[in-house]
Amino acid sequence: xxxxxxxxxxxALAEAAIKSGCIHFFGYxxxxxxxxxxxxxxxxxxxxxxxxxxxSEIAAINMVMGAAATGTRVMTSSSSxxxxxKSEGISYIAGCDLxxxxxxxxxxxxxxxxxxxxxxDYNQATKANAHGDMHVIVLAPSSVQEMATLAGEAFDLAxxxxxxxxxxxxxxxxxxxxxxxxxxxxxxxxxxxxxVTNGHGGKRKKNIVNSLFMDPAALEASVVERFKRYDExxxxxxxxxxxxxxxxxxxxxxxxxxxxxxxxxxxxxxAAGIKVGLLRPITLxxxxxxxxxxxxxxxxxxxxxxxNMGQMVDDVKLSIECRRPVSFFGRTGGMLPTPDxxxxxxxxxxxxxx
Amino acid sequence: xxxxxxxxxxxxxxxxxxxxxxxxxxxxxxxxxSWLPSYGPEMRGGACxxxxxxxxxxxxxxxxxxxxxxxxxxxxxxxxxESQVAPGxxxxxxxxxVNKKSERSDINASYIPATGLAAENKLDGLANVIVLGHLLKxxxxxxxxxxxxxxxxxxxxxxxxLIEKNTLALKIGYDYES
Amino acid sequence: xxxFDRPKALSDVPLHYCxxxxxxxxxxxxxxxxxxxxxxxxxxxxxxxxCSVFAYNYFECDMIEAAHGRAxxxxxxxxxxxxxxxxxxxxxxxxxxxxxxxxxxxxxxxxENLTIIFINNCIYGMTGGQMAPTSMPGQVTTTSPYxxxxxxxxxxxxxxEMLSTLDGVAYAERVSVDCPKNILHAKKSIKKAFQNQIDxxxxxxxxxxxxxxxxxxxxxxxxxxxxxxxxxxFYPLGVYKDIDSxxxxx
Numbered sequence: 001x002x003x004x005x006x007x008x009x010x011x012a013l014a015e016a017a018i019k020s021g022c023i024h025f026f027g028y029x030x031x032x033x034x035x036x037x038x039x040x041x042x043x044x045x046x047x048x049x050x051x052x053x054x055x056s057e058i059a060a061i062n063m064v065m066g067a068a069a070t071g072t073r074v075m076t077s078s079s080s081x082x083x084x085x086k087s088e089g090i091s092y093i094a095g096c097d098l099x100x101x102x103x104x105x106x107x108x109x110x111x112x113x114x115x116x117x118x119x120x121d122y123n124q125a126t127k128a129n130a131h132g133d134m135h136v137i138v139l140a141p142s143s144v145q146e147m148a149t150l151a152g153e154a155f156d157l158a159x160x161x162x163x164x165x166x167x168x169x170x171x172x173x174x175x176x177x178x179x180x181x182x183x184x185x186x187x188x189x190x191x192x193x194x195x196v197t198n199g200h201g202g203k204r205k206k207n208i209v210n211s212l213f214m215d216p217a218a219l220e221a222s223v224v225e226r227f228k229r230y231d232e233x234x235x236x237x238x239x240x241x242x243x244x245x246x247x248x249x250x251x252x253x254x255x256x257x258x259x260x261x262x263x264x265x266x267x268x269x270x271a272a273g274i275k276v277g278l279l280r281p282i283t284l285x286x287x288x289x290x291x292x293x294x295x296x297x298x299x300x301x302x303x304x305x306x307x308n309m310g311q312m313v314d315d316v317k318l319s320i321e322c323r324r325p326v327s328f329f330g331r332t333g334g335m336l337p338t339p340d341x342x343x344x345x346x347x348x349x350x351x352x353x354x
Numbered sequence: 355x356x357x358x359x360x361x362x363x364x365x366x367x368x369x370x371x372x373x374x375x376x377x378x379x380x381x382x383x384x385x386x387x388s389w390l391p392s393y394g395p396e397m398r399g400g401a402c403x404x405x406x407x408x409x410x411x412x413x414x415x416x417x418x419x420x421x422x423x424x425x426x427x428x429x430x431x432x433x434x435x436e437s438q439v440a441p442g443x444x445x446x447x448x449x450x451x452v453n454k455k456s457e458r459s460d461i462n463a464s465y466i467p468a469t470g471l472a473a474e475n476k477l478d479g480l481a482n483v484i485v486l487g488h489l490l491k492x493x494x495x496x497x498x499x500x501x502x503x504x505x506x507x508x509x510x511x512x513x514x515x516l517i518e519k520n521t522l523a524l525k526i527g528y529d530y531e532s
Numbered sequence: 533x534x535x536f537d538r539p540k541a542l543s544d545v546p547l548h549y550c551x552x553x554x555x556x557x558x559x560x561x562x563x564x565x566x567x568x569x570x571x572x573x574x575x576x577x578x579x580x581x582x583c584s585v586f587a588y589n590y591f592e593c594d595m596i597e598a599a600h601g602r603a604x605x606x607x608x609x610x611x612x613x614x615x616x617x618x619x620x621x622x623x624x625x626x627x628x629x630x631x632x633x634x635x636x637x638x639x640x641x642x643x644e645n646l647t648i649i650f651i652n653n654c655i656y657g658m659t660g661g662q663m664a665p666t667s668m669p670g671q672v673t674t675t676s677p678y679x680x681x682x683x684x685x686x687x688x689x690x691x692x693e694m695l696s697t698l699d700g701v702a703y704a705e706r707v708s709v710d711c712p713k714n715i716l717h718a719k720k721s722i723k724k725a726f727q728n729q730i731d732x733x734x735x736x737x738x739x740x741x742x743x744x745x746x747x748x749x750x751x752x753x754x755x756x757x758x759x760x761x762x763x764x765x766f767y768p769l770g771v772y773k774d775i776d777s778x779x780x781x782x
Contacts, residue, residue, distance in 0.1 A: 006374070006381050006389070024613050050612055054605065055638035062602035062635070066578075066609020069596050074613070092599045176416050177374070177389035179381045197594035197610070199574035199617045208588045210597040257416075264414030338419040 004179035009147040010035035012180045013077075013103065013167065014043070016148035019182050020155040022073040022101065023049025026063035028056060028082060031115045032171035033105035036077040057082040061089030061102075068098040069209040071196035073155055077103030079171075080121050081112060090164055091130030095211025097195075097226070099158035101151065102136070103167045105174040106307075108334040116334025117171035119256060119307035125168045126285045126315075133223045135230055137165040137237070138284040140255040144178035149185045150282070156188040157237060161229050162195075168284060170307065172257040172336070230286075239282035240291050244270065248277030250349055251295055252342070253316050254305040255281045258330075262305050265342035272343070274350045284312075289319035296320035301349050305342055306330045355410050357495055358418045362403035362435055363427025363448075368482030372425075373404035375486065375505055379496050380408040382504050388416040401430060408495070423493065425485055427451060427469075444492060446485060464492055464532040471526055480523040487527025498528060539563035541572045541592050548586055552745035552752025555583060555651065557709045558718075559590055562622070562649060565723040566593065569730065575618040576610050578603040580632075582624035583657035583744075601632020604639035607646050618729055620647040626656050629665040629689045636695070643700025643734040647725045650691060652706075653742040654763065661747035665689045668766055673747075688766075692739050696773035702734035704772040708741040708764065710756045733775060741767060 007015070014036045017025070025040045040051040054060035060076050067074040078086060083104045093100055106121050108114035125138045137157050139150040147169060154165035197207045213219035241259075244266055245251055254262040259280040269276040279295060281288050292302075302324055304313050310328040317326050329345040331337045361373045373389060380387040390405045405418040422443040426432045432452050439445055441460040450469035466488050468481035477484070483505075490498055502524055506517045538544060542563035549555045566572050575593035579585060581600035588595035598606040603621035611619045628636050628650050639646060655673055656662040663673040663680060666688050670679040680688075696704045703725060707718040718740060725736035741763050743755035750758060771777070 004381055006378050006387070026609065052608075052612060055634050058602065059605040059608075059635050059638065062599065062605035063609035063612070065598070065602075066596065066606035066611075067613040068609070069606070070576075070610055070614050070617075072613040074609070088599055089602070096597075172390065172416070175391055177377060178413075178416075179387060197576050197596050198614050199576060200594055202573040206592055206594050208595045208597070210588055210595075212585065212597055260413075261415040261417065263412075267414065336417060338417065339415050340419065 003183055004181045006177050007144060007180050008035060008175060008177050009141075009144045009169065010105065010174040011039045012144045013147040013151045013169070014039040016151035016182060017075050017101070017155070018043060018047060018049070020073065020152045020187065022075050022155060023047050024067050024072055024074045025049075025051045025076065026054050026060040026067070026074070027051075027076050027078065028054050028060050030079045030082045032107060032174050033077050033079045033103065035174065036103060036105070057085035058089065061086040061093070064100050064102075065089055065093050065096070065098060068093060068100045069096070069196065070198040071193040073159075075101040075103065077105065079105050079107045080109050080118070083121060083124065087130040090136065091132050091134060092211055093164050094130070094134040094136065095132060096209045097162040098164070098209065099155075099162055100164050101154045101158055101167065102164055103169065106168065106170045108332065114334040115171065117173075117257060117307060117336060118332065118334055119170060119258065120309075120311070120332060121168065122284065122306065122308060122311040125166055126287070129166075133227070135285055136163060137161070137233065137286075138168050139165065139239075140168050140282060140284050141173060142256050142259045142280060144173070144176060145180050145184065146282075147173060148180050148182055152185050152187060156190065159190045159193075160188065161233055163229070168256070170257050234286040237283060238286045238288050238290070240288035241280040241282060242291065243278040243280065245277030245279060245295060245299070247275055249275045249300045249353055250277070250303060250346060251299045252276065252278045252303050252305055252346075253281070253292070253312065254278065255284060255312075257336075258305050258307055261337060261339055262342055264339035265346065268339055268343050269346045272347075274346055276346055287315050287319065289315075292316060292319035293321070296323045299324060300353050302326045303345060303349060304328045304330075305337070307336065308332050357406075357408045357423055357493070358421050358440070359406040359408070359423040359425070360403060360418050360421040360435060361406070361425045362401070362431035365402045367402070367427045368479060369402045369404055369427065372482040372486055373406050376406050376408065378508070379501055379504055383496070385410055386413045388413045390416045403431065423489070425489065427481070429454065446488060446492070448481060448485065450481075464488065466527065466530050466532050468527065471530070472523065475522065475526060477519055477523045477526075480519060483520050483523035484527035484530075487524040488530055488532065489527075490524075491528045491530075539567045541566035541575075543590050543592055545589060547590060549583065550746040552743060552755055553583070554653075554709045554740070554742040557715060558649065558651060558740050558742065559587070561709075561715070561719045561722050562620070563591060564719060565726045566591075566618075568723055569726055571618045571726070571730070574616060575620070576614075578607045578610070578619065578621040580621070580623040580627040581658075582627050584622055584624060584651065585658065587622050601627050601630070602635055603627065604632065604635040604644070604646065604648065608639055608642070608644050611644060611646055615645075618647075618726065620649060620726070622649045622651070624651045624657070625653065625664040625666040629691050637698070640695050640698045640701045640735050640737070643702070645729050645732055646735050647729050648735065648737040649722065649725075650737055650739045651742045652691065652739050652767065653744040655744050655747050657744050657747055666691070666767075668762060690767065692737065692772040695737055700735055701737065701773055702728050702775045703736040704739075705774070706739040706741065706767060706769050706772065708759065708769055710741070710743075710759050714769075739767075741769070
């Protein structure tokens with residue numbers, strides 16, 4: 001008998017955060033992520049922590065900033081429209097080099113959009129979280145187990161590289177239940193936090209947490225230093241899964257819940273005699289460009305599948321330097337494709353190749 | 355071995371309990387399992403359905419466009435999902451609440467008056483467990499005794515009276531000849 | 533014997549404030565309060581956006597520079613995760629009463645155990661003299677060049693009056709630093725606002741009527757005169773809420 005428990009994705013993520021030492025949460029209710037806050041509101045007081053409902057997403061992310069500045073592991077979660085509101089705070093947190101974890105259980109957009117599963121915040125998460133030269137680490141779980149595992153990883157990565165890490169999930173992953181084993185991951189070594197503002201105790205010089213530089217040269221230097229860290233992350237922290245790509249003529253590229261649908265489609269297409277595989281980015285930033293470039297040596301055609309209008313297509317094209325055709329299939333607004341829909345697209349491409 | 359199960363009805367009919375019981379039993383036997391509820395405005399309208407996939411292989415899509423087992427507890431669910439059952443699949447209908455029969459010849463349909471049987475036996479609210487019993491009979495997906503002992507093991511001591519009722523409900527469903 | 537020296541909690545660096553600006557006085561009073569209470573080693577200050585944006589360079593405690601208006605939320609994050617720290621925000625009128633109104637009101641409503649030092653000088657200083665939420669009726673600013681018209685730009689916000697209606701506020705007082713007598717009184721009030729936090733009484737806010745000679749287009753002396761003649765009648769000094777005296781009167 002294993003140590004597995006059956007849990008919703010949102011709750012597994014919340015429990016994994018606690019197990020990672022995060023006992024402080026600041027958030028604001030929004031569907032479909034509210035279970036994260038509700039779960040933590042029940043659990044955190046019992047472990048000496050705090051789940052505080054802020055007056056807005058803006059306040060919540062700034063409470064996260066204050067907590068992070070003291071070296072405390074801290075998290076906020078929201079869904080698409082709420083992440084837009086957090087944008088300002090994310091930029092400041094990145095500019096101050098503070099670690100924290102931000103969860104986006106995506107729903108359809110733009111505007112108020114809908115409340116059904118979506119991946120329409122891909123560009124926002126990977127390229128334009130907020131103003132300024134900055135990135136956040138973006139992890140895309142595709143199972144309830146990964147909602148837990150990657151939450152733990154996000155806290156470690158945030159601390160190691162002193163930057164925000166985002167869990168980019170969707171309403172389906174948040175709501176579904178699967179078995180989860182909270183001991184499946186080993187935590188990493190975290191550097192000492194010497195930069196914290198929690199009262200110097202007369203034992204060190206005062207620390208300042210700040211993103212303001214009136215001297216352009218100093219600001220440039222700070223950004224360049226940060227981008228060196230980004231380069232290190234790109235080198236060391238790319239995560240992806242390859243599924244049946246070894247002999248594949250066609251490779252699907254999909255993450256999150258969509259990658260699950262694509263796995264079923266790969267099996268069905270293989271049964272129909274088409275050599276298909278799947279590359280599933282687990283880190284969306286840093287992006288697994290190298291793995292895609294390598295696949296482009298042998299693969300004849302790439303098919304990007306997303307719950308949006310094709311936001312990841314450019315990243316695939318850039319990764320393979322447009323050496324192979326890249327098609328797109330997706331649904332948006334909260335609609336989910338079936339594996340059959342994906343197989344139909346595969347067949348169209350396979351017809352062209354043959 | 356893969357079972358793609360959809361259970362559908364109104365909120366309050368124990369659909370979540372029944373589907374979670376299947377999922378937990380599968381996990382207990384170290385099988386792969388996924389459980390996906392319908393949610394959103396549909397949920398607020400009173401309709402409730404769950405998709406449970408149980409497999410000895412890794413599960414891809416948790417969505418079930420074509421269930422090979424469909425259990426319906428009301429007419430809207432019958433109308434919505436009956437045509438989607440995969441050929442060769444199994445349809446279980448609570449015939450107390452659904453006064454309609456499938457006209458498909460490519461699926462196996464089973465009609466059990468679960469809500470009526472529950473009322474007759476003073477097992478109000480346990481039509482869901484009666485149907486689970488019938489599902490075990492029809493599919494043999496779990497061993498009856500181990501399913502029963504796992505199910506009652508999750509009942510807290512404070513509600514010990516429920517053990518007897520659930521045991522009876524499961525047996526009634528299992529023994530029913532549809 | 534030294535009778536007048538730099539408070540230890542104030543950094544030994546030149547302040548960037550304009551001649552005649554009262555920020556320097558208030559900085560000193562805050563530093564004196566921190567010294568008197570002996571808490572510099574466990575104090576965390578939150579600087580705003582506005583003229584006092586560089587406050588993080590002027591205090592010898594740990595400092596955080598917040599986004600515009602968000603200081604009370606950042607302070608909440610610090611204090612709730614580190615209840616033994618002493619946390620203060622230092623905010624201007626645009627920061628606290630315009631862009632950060634929600635953060636201010638809700639930190640007060642929650643009764644966050646914080647100290648807020650609020651500088652009200654009726655104008656946006658750093659961006660060069662635009663209308664503030666506290667600009668006076670008829671006051672000429674670069675964005676109310678014909679004078680603030682209540683029908684067009686609305687009426688000013690009376691911060692202490694508004695916040696004193698919230699249960700979470702322990703202490704709200706409006707003070708002035710226009711003359712030695714008022715400065716000495718302001719010092720007492722600011723110290724009490726910090727003492728309240730140490731005693732875990734809830735949120736204390738001290739609104740300090742201040743001058744902005746540069747953007748008011750007045751000499752420092754004229755500015756103090758304008759503060760007394762125009763601001764004080766409109767923004768009366770005094771204690772708007774004090775749970776200590778409420779308890780005494782019960």
